[in-house]
Amino acid sequence: MLSQCEKKIEFSKTKNSRYIVKLKDIKRAIKFLKQEKNYNFLVDITAVDYLDFCEPKQKRFAIIYLLKDDSFDNLLVLKAYLNEDEIIDSITDLYEGANWSEREVWDQYGLKFKNHPNLKRILNHKEFVGHPLRKDYPMTKGQLCTKTDDLMDEMTPKLKAKGYENHDDLMFLNLGPAHPASHGTIRTFVALEGETIVGAVNEIGYLHRGFEKSCENHTYNQIIPYTDRLNYCSAILNNIAFAHTVEQMLGVELPDRGQFIRVIIGELSRIIDHLVCLAANLVDMGALTNYWYLYNPRETAYQLLSKLTGARLTNSYMRIGGMTHDLYDGFEDDLKECIKDVEKGMHDTLSLIEHNRIFQDRAQNIGIVTGDEAINRGWSGPNLRASGVNYDVRVNHPYYHYDTFDFDVVVGSQGDVYDRMMVRFEEIRQSIKIIDQAMKTLPGGSYSVADHSITFPLKKNVYSNIEGLMNQFKLVSEGVKVPNQEFYSSIEAANGELGFYIVSDGSGTPYRVKVRPPCFFSMATLSAMVEGEMIADAVLSLGSLNIIAGELDR
Amino acid sequence: MAVTGEEAIYGDSVITTKLDSAIAWARESSMWPYIFGTACCAIEFMSVASSKFDISRFGAEVVRFSPRQADLLIIAGTVSYKQAPILKKIYDQMTEPKWVMSAGACACSGGFYDNYTTMQGVDEIIPVDVYISGCPPRPEAFLEGLMQIQKLQAKPTKYLKKRAKREFKGRLDA
Numbered sequence: 001m002l003s004q005c006e007k008k009i010e011f012s013k014t015k016n017s018r019y020i021v022k023l024k025d026i027k028r029a030i031k032f033l034k035q036e037k038n039y040n041f042l043v044d045i046t047a048v049d050y051l052d053f054c055e056p057k058q059k060r061f062a063i064i065y066l067l068k069d070d071s072f073d074n075l076l077v078l079k080a081y082l083n084e085d086e087i088i089d090s091i092t093d094l095y096e097g098a099n100w101s102e103r104e105v106w107d108q109y110g111l112k113f114k115n116h117p118n119l120k121r122i123l124n125h126k127e128f129v130g131h132p133l134r135k136d137y138p139m140t141k142g143q144l145c146t147k148t149d150d151l152m153d154e155m156t157p158k159l160k161a162k163g164y165e166n167h168d169d170l171m172f173l174n175l176g177p178a179h180p181a182s183h184g185t186i187r188t189f190v191a192l193e194g195e196t197i198v199g200a201v202n203e204i205g206y207l208h209r210g211f212e213k214s215c216e217n218h219t220y221n222q223i224i225p226y227t228d229r230l231n232y233c234s235a236i237l238n239n240i241a242f243a244h245t246v247e248q249m250l251g252v253e254l255p256d257r258g259q260f261i262r263v264i265i266g267e268l269s270r271i272i273d274h275l276v277c278l279a280a281n282l283v284d285m286g287a288l289t290n291y292w293y294l295y296n297p298r299e300t301a302y303q304l305l306s307k308l309t310g311a312r313l314t315n316s317y318m319r320i321g322g323m324t325h326d327l328y329d330g331f332e333d334d335l336k337e338c339i340k341d342v343e344k345g346m347h348d349t350l351s352l353i354e355h356n357r358i359f360q361d362r363a364q365n366i367g368i369v370t371g372d373e374a375i376n377r378g379w380s381g382p383n384l385r386a387s388g389v390n391y392d393v394r395v396n397h398p399y400y401h402y403d404t405f406d407f408d409v410v411v412g413s414q415g416d417v418y419d420r421m422m423v424r425f426e427e428i429r430q431s432i433k434i435i436d437q438a439m440k441t442l443p444g445g446s447y448s449v450a451d452h453s454i455t456f457p458l459k460k461n462v463y464s465n466i467e468g469l470m471n472q473f474k475l476v477s478e479g480v481k482v483p484n485q486e487f488y489s490s491i492e493a494a495n496g497e498l499g500f501y502i503v504s505d506g507s508g509t510p511y512r513v514k515v516r517p518p519c520f521f522s523m524a525t526l527s528a529m530v531e532g533e534m535i536a537d538a539v540l541s542l543g544s545l546n547i548i549a550g551e552l553d554r
Numbered sequence: 555m556a557v558t559g560e561e562a563i564y565g566d567s568v569i570t571t572k573l574d575s576a577i578a579w580a581r582e583s584s585m586w587p588y589i590f591g592t593a594c595c596a597i598e599f600m601s602v603a604s605s606k607f608d609i610s611r612f613g614a615e616v617v618r619f620s621p622r623q624a625d626l627l628i629i630a631g632t633v634s635y636k637q638a639p640i641l642k643k644i645y646d647q648m649t650e651p652k653w654v655m656s657a658g659a660c661a662c663s664g665g666f667y668d669n670y671t672t673m674q675g676v677d678e679i680i681p682v683d684v685y686i687s688g689c690p691p692r693p694e695a696f697l698e699g700l701m702q703i704q705k706l707q708a709k710p711t712k713y714l715k716k717r718a719k720r721e722f723k724g725r726l727d728a
């Protein structure tokens with residue numbers, strides 16, 4: 001079937017294939033891929049509006065599907081062109097994970113899906129008029145929201161399906177968006193019978209702050225600070241994911257020292273991200289002491305990071321083609337100190353909870369998600385691994401010499417809250433192992449690519465010769481020029497597969513940037529996870545997924 | 555100055571003062587904050603609350619998540635248009651005297667999110683007493699903001715008088 005489609009580009013390096021498919025064939029093609037070729041993992045669905053694109057396209061919009069097969073090694077990109085009035089076949093019956101992604105495409109681009117169970121806005125509010133990611137929607141045209149959605153349009157059919165014709169015996173409760181256990185701005189609207197949840201609906205988008213639209217009028221390097229604020233608990237990993245994607249589009253590779261620095265700082269970010277997640281989880285359980293044990297090492301890491309990057313939280317350390325500067329003198333000692341603190345914090349916490357009956361009773365067999373379900377819903381990262389699926393981008397698509405480091409991919413067996421927490425504890429240990437190895441073998445030399453159409457020249461050249469001055473001027477005023485192409489690449493961020501799909505028109509500003517936020521897919525599962533559970537357990541289920549609103553809502 | 559009043563009889567074991575000042579003094583050292591934490595700035599607030607920066611040194615560690623029990627609203631994070639009615643509702647539910655601290659670039663002005671979804675400053679919908687800068691503000695800046703509010707409310711300043719007469723009309727006030 002696919003051979004009939006026009007085959008466009010073959011990515012040799014990452015074994016990615018791209019196909020242009022007719023819109024009416026999309027669903028058939030995906031069904032075929034899923035059923036015959038085991039493309040069971042839907043990475044993402046996104047759209048592009050080619051209205052202002054530098055070269056004409058067949059039709060104004062394109063819808064893009066990214067799929068991976070069972071081995072997670074092969075990525076396939078399917079693309080179909082369409083006009084505004086054409087309708088896309090929904091694939092929610094094939095992949096649960098498609099539900100929210102399709103809603104997002106509708107919300108942002110106004111493209112309609114046939115047979116979608118509930119095609120309504122997801123990121124923007126109910127009163128919003130228009131579709132903001134269309135090129136003709138003005139960047140700064142805000143629209144006031146006066147009322148919050150009561151969500152009964154989703155809740156009533158849900159309850160009806162469970163046999164609740166009237167709601168007299170039920171109590172409705174909003175968990176969030178302003179709730180201490182809602183981890184930012186997440187809203188879970190539940191219907192309770194006693195303390196048991198009989199129906200749950202999630203609403204997101206409260207922290208939608210237009211990342212993707214903002215990318216469209218900033219140069220590639222100016223976007224780095226925005227990426228910090230996706231998953232702000234591990235800002236640098238987001239920097240790396242973005243810079244790594246753009247570097248591949250440019251066809252450059254960092255010198256080894258640069259790659260090693262990214263590994264070291266990236267793993268440190270993963271550690272501190274897991275620390276916050278675990279600390280918050282335990283607070284939700286009432287185990288407050290552990291919050292101090294786990295959070296305080298973060299302070300040591302903050303000190304190291306502010307010494308290195310100038311900022312505690314929003315570091316913006318990476319640049320396209322490298323990073324702002326090299327490690328400082330004495331970095332190694334500070335890092336050791338930091339890791340010692342992390343180990344101590346972990347040890348103290350684990351000695352309180354590991355064999356603690358209360359903890360085990362609270363966390364085990366709660367919020368179970370099986371491996372198959374997790375894949376079908378597009379989970380990745382520690383959450384997916386906790387469900388027993390062995391998928392880690394660092395191993396399946398090794399970048400930055402990850403294949404040469406000795407570390408284990410941590411997998412769980414039950415896929416419950418307990419596993420998700422324990423996987424994170426063990427991942428901290430593995431990250432420490434990687435950091436140790438990387439520090440021991442850290443090569444010397446340059447840390448950035450030497451091409452000055454990508455990275456800034458040394459200041460002394462800027463001041464003393466015309467070539468340096470021109471390089472600097474062009475980079476600041478026009479940005480790094482990225483060849484005209486569409487590209488997807490991902491890394492293993494703290495929450496899983498963090499990918500960027502970038503459309504470039506050859507200028508210094510991306511034409512379109514789509515983030516594949518790992519926790520978006522976990523979040524879409526929450527309502528199904530908590531139905532039938534006790535309300536107190538719903539809080540733990542949410543916490544164990546590590547939903548970071550900045551990444552979720554973008 | 556000659557000592558008069560009760561102090562003249564009992565020495566420094568008693569202090570006479572105005573009731574208002576006594577209450578203001580008590581309030582100053584026990585502000586109960588409500589954290590309206592939506593984004594990255596809220597993570598910095600976690601640091602403010604933990605051991606190293608320890609907000610309890612300033613008497614404000616009793617973080618309340620019920621607006622009815624809180625007297626200091628700290629807005630830490632980006633407020634989108636979708637979020638705005640919620641913020642307003644929470645502000646309205648707080649009882650007087652209430653104070654508002656807008657923490658970080660986003661809450662103060664929309665920060666670098668000048669786009670279709672982000673409110674360009676929370677003062678478009680609710681009145682703000684103290685703005686603190688930073689993206690995110692360092693924990694010290696949060697504490698500085700807290701001390702400013704403590705100072706503002708402790709003494710009968712011009713600001714308090716002006717504030718009492720203030721008629722605020724935000725974009726969500728019909």
Ligand code: SF4
Pocket residue numbers: 229314593594595596630631632657658659660661665688689690691
């Ligand atoms: S001010 Fe900066 S750190 Fe704070 S919420 Fe806004 S973007 Fe995040």
